[in-house]
Amino acid sequence: MRTKCTFSGSGGQGSALLAKLVCQGAIKQGLKVVMTQTYGIEQRGGDSTGYVIVSDNFIGNPLVENDADISVALSPSIYDGCVDGAVEGGIVLVNSSLITEMREREGVKQVPISASDMAVELGSVKCANIVMLGAALAATNMLEFETVEQVLRETLGAKKPALLEMNLNALERGRTVYASAAE
Amino acid sequence: MKSETLFLKNTQTFAEAMVRCGVRYHFAYPITPATEVMKHTAVILPEYGGRMVQMESELAVANALAGCACTGTLGATSTSGPGMALMQESISFMAAGELPCIMLDAMRVGPGDGDIVGAQSNYFQATRGGGHGDYRVIVLAPASGQEIVDLMPDAVKLAYTYRTPVLFVIDGVTCTMTESAIFPEAHDYAAGFDTSSWAYTGTADHEKRFLLTGSYTHSQGEEMNERLRAKFERIKEKEQRWESIQTEDAEVVLVGFGIHGRMGQDLVANMRAQGKKVGLIRPITLWPFPDKAFEQLPESLKSVLVVEMNHGQMLDDVRLAVNGRVPVHFLGKTGGDMPLCTLADMTAQINTLL
Numbered sequence: 001m002r003t004k005c006t007f008s009g010s011g012g013q014g015s016a017l018l019a020k021l022v023c024q025g026a027i028k029q030g031l032k033v034v035m036t037q038t039y040g041i042e043q044r045g046g047d048s049t050g051y052v053i054v055s056d057n058f059i060g061n062p063l064v065e066n067d068a069d070i071s072v073a074l075s076p077s078i079y080d081g082c083v084d085g086a087v088e089g090g091i092v093l094v095n096s097s098l099i100t101e102m103r104e105r106e107g108v109k110q111v112p113i114s115a116s117d118m119a120v121e122l123g124s125v126k127c128a129n130i131v132m133l134g135a136a137l138a139a140t141n142m143l144e145f146e147t148v149e150q151v152l153r154e155t156l157g158a159k160k161p162a163l164l165e166m167n168l169n170a171l172e173r174g175r176t177v178y179a180s181a182a183e
Numbered sequence: 184m185k186s187e188t189l190f191l192k193n194t195q196t197f198a199e200a201m202v203r204c205g206v207r208y209h210f211a212y213p214i215t216p217a218t219e220v221m222k223h224t225a226v227i228l229p230e231y232g233g234r235m236v237q238m239e240s241e242l243a244v245a246n247a248l249a250g251c252a253c254t255g256t257l258g259a260t261s262t263s264g265p266g267m268a269l270m271q272e273s274i275s276f277m278a279a280g281e282l283p284c285i286m287l288d289a290m291r292v293g294p295g296d297g298d299i300v301g302a303q304s305n306y307f308q309a310t311r312g313g314g315h316g317d318y319r320v321i322v323l324a325p326a327s328g329q330e331i332v333d334l335m336p337d338a339v340k341l342a343y344t345y346r347t348p349v350l351f352v353i354d355g356v357t358c359t360m361t362e363s364a365i366f367p368e369a370h371d372y373a374a375g376f377d378t379s380s381w382a383y384t385g386t387a388d389h390e391k392r393f394l395l396t397g398s399y400t401h402s403q404g405e406e407m408n409e410r411l412r413a414k415f416e417r418i419k420e421k422e423q424r425w426e427s428i429q430t431e432d433a434e435v436v437l438v439g440f441g442i443h444g445r446m447g448q449d450l451v452a453n454m455r456a457q458g459k460k461v462g463l464i465r466p467i468t469l470w471p472f473p474d475k476a477f478e479q480l481p482e483s484l485k486s487v488l489v490v491e492m493n494h495g496q497m498l499d500d501v502r503l504a505v506n507g508r509v510p511v512h513f514l515g516k517t518g519g520d521m522p523l524c525t526l527a528d529m530t531a532q533i534n535t536l537l
Contacts, residue, residue, distance in 0.1 A: 027190055027363055035361040060449030062360055062442070065525040 002055040003142040004064045007129075008082055009074030009095075011046050014129035018072065019050025021133060024151045025143045026054045034062040047078050054142045070140050072132045073099060074115070083108060091139050093132055093178075111139070111182050118173055124163075127170040134174020139182070145175060184369035192361045193353065194261075194289065196328040198223035200335040200364075201259050201285055205371035207233030208258040210247040212240060212266060215299040216355040217289035220261035241266040245273030252282035253394065255378030257339065261287040263355070264305050265296060267313065274348055275314030279396035279407065281381075281414075283342035286320075286350045289358040290492075292518045300522040301355025303441060306496035309352045310470040317408055319415055320348045321422065322469040326357070326445035328364040334467070336372050343376035345418055352469065354492050356523060357442050418471055425473035426465040429455060433462030434485045435536045437529070438501050440466045443490045446526050453530070459537055469497065477504035484509050486536050491515040492523045512536060 005022060009015035019035055026033035036051045051064040066085050071092045073082040076099050082092050088107040096102075097116035113135055119128040130152075137145050149168060156164045184203055191199065198220045201209075209228060211221035225235040238244045244260050251258035262270065267288050277284060290305045292298035309322045321341050325331045331353070342349045383392055398404035426444070428451050430436055437447045444465030454461040460483065464476045486509050489498045495513050502511050514524055514532045524532075 023190060023361065027188070033190075033362065036356070037359060058448070059362075060452070061446040061526045062357075062362075063446075063521075063523075063525060065521070065527060 001141070002053065002057075002059075003070065003140055004068050004087070005052040005054070005136070005142075006049060006064055006068040006071040006082060006085055007052065008047065008049040008072065008078040009129070010077060011048055013048075013074045014126065015048050015072070015074055016050050018129045018133050019052045021148060021151055021155070022052050022054065022136075022143065024155070025147045028147050028151060029143060031056055031143075032059050034059045036062055036064070047075070049078065049081075070136050070142075072129075072136055074128065074132065075099070083110070093135050093139065095128065095132065097128070109182075111135070111178065113174070113177055113181050115174070118177070119170060122170050122173060123166040127163075127167055130167045130170035131174040131177070134171040135178040135181075136174075137171075138175045138178035145171075184366075186366060186368045188363055188365045190361065190363045191328065192219060192359060193328045193331060194219040194358045195223045196331050196364050197261070197287055197351070197353070197358075198227065199366060200332045202227055202231055202233070203366060203369035204335045204339050205257050205373035206259045206285055206339075207231060208251050208256060209233070209235045210238055210244045210251070210258060210260050211235065212238055212244050212262065214263045214266050216291060216301065216358045217261045217263050217266070217287060220287060220289070241269035242273075245270035248284050248286075249273050249277050249280070249282060252277060252284045253280070253383045255382030255384065257283065257285065257342070257373035259285040259287075261289065263289050263291045264293045264308070267305060267308060271314035274320065275312070275316050275318060276396055277348050278312070278314075278318035278320060278411070279316065280394050281346035281411075282348070283346050284348050285338055285342060286348060288350060288352045289355055290352055291355045292522065298518055299355070300518060301358065301492065302517045302522060303352070303354050303443075303492035303496070304517055305352060306469065306491070306493065309350055310472070310500070318411060319418075319470050320350050321345070321418065321471075322350050322352055324352050324440040324444075324467060324469050326441050326465065328360075328362045330467075332364045332366055336370070339372040341422065343373060343378075345414060346381070347414075347418075352441070354441050354523070356492075422468060423471050423473040423475050424467040425476040426463070426467060427476055428463040428465075430462035430464060431481055432460055432483050433481060434460040434483055435533055436462045436464055436480070436484060436487050437490065437533065438464045438466070438487060438497070439490045440469060440497060442523060443492070443529075446529065447490075450526060450529055450533070454533065459533075461533055461537075466497070472500040472504065474504045477501075480505070480508060486510045486512055488512045488514060488529075488533060488536060490524055490529055490532075493517050
């Protein structure tokens, strides 16, 4: 099985961290994983995209070339790119706290999740990316939920124990909210 | 350092691999997308008793590297196209002086200052010598982080066995990609080579030696070139490396190095699943070019497609190797937000040839 992901947002929203956490989870499960960054110099413009491919066999083509199975759009500026970059049958998780105008694309399932608002309720807007991570895990079978919980414990547990509980709650919130939002 | 799996950017993987294989001195000057190699070695080399030295320019880098190599010590550098251009005089000197070293060209868009996005635009510069004179350097083109790790011991052995600079060329997209690689236990491969017969380490234990890369008589210039020619012939005969996949009954063979060779593995699998007879030849040494891979082309072959992140450079070598037996087509691009042909582009082109 191979899952192609696009994690996109504005600088500071944590899309790169989101991509890295998925990579670490994949490695923990013994899967192959490749992460590429935004290819051009538009990464200077304030938007940041992490492309991740998780696979159970060797990844020949390392590019996500407008065929993402799952996309996370954290901010309005990258929303169009996420919708256009999805594969037929793909899922786009839309941060509806900030992205207020959505447009239809046939064959692509868009799921609005008010990740930033939920993150504020949980303690900090900064964990909006983790809410989306929980939702992305619920939307795909690419990784075990428990693996990512374990990654969070290892990466945040040592450095920022105070933030660990909030992030674990955010992950769980994303998972539960996806099921109802996707209906 | 024990065997371990690391999840690193491939520039960092290059740094780890070369240090774990015996490089103790890394001379460099910052340039995108190679800078992260020197950032990484600056941190890890002291743990191995070595140093990263940031020089004042690429000219200084290349001369420091040559000086280090003169002593028989394994040194390295990492740069991109504009930096490689500035280093060519010293690389020519090292080829003439038969001095071993490891180099990385993290290729970006040229000519001139070009652009910082990845490219394969330095194939000619890498494989034709680059500097002045009748010489070649061994050129290795890994296609993944794991292959960087796997090739590094060979690179050090080649550098010392043939006493020559060894150049890695990796496109900038692959360089900035992050993936896992399994590193074997660290081993200093350079330490296994006896340099006492040629290294310039003072006259305490041997007679005065001269490093002549020019000639006092016309015959000396000829002798030097004959000696180098014989060495290059030996390398061409013994050191061609490539990967062939399902070429035995192929109707179209894709030829790509680095990232396009890697993508070709998926392409062949996808097309074979549809019953389409496509094969792949992925050169791993760019010099010597793997002519031998093209010796036994199947009767079924209708054409060859070369794909590169440039406007057709390795294409020339493929045409020489195919030697007119079947048509050789080309697909390539350089620059842009997506600075390479996608798998979809490559698939569409192959479909027109079947």
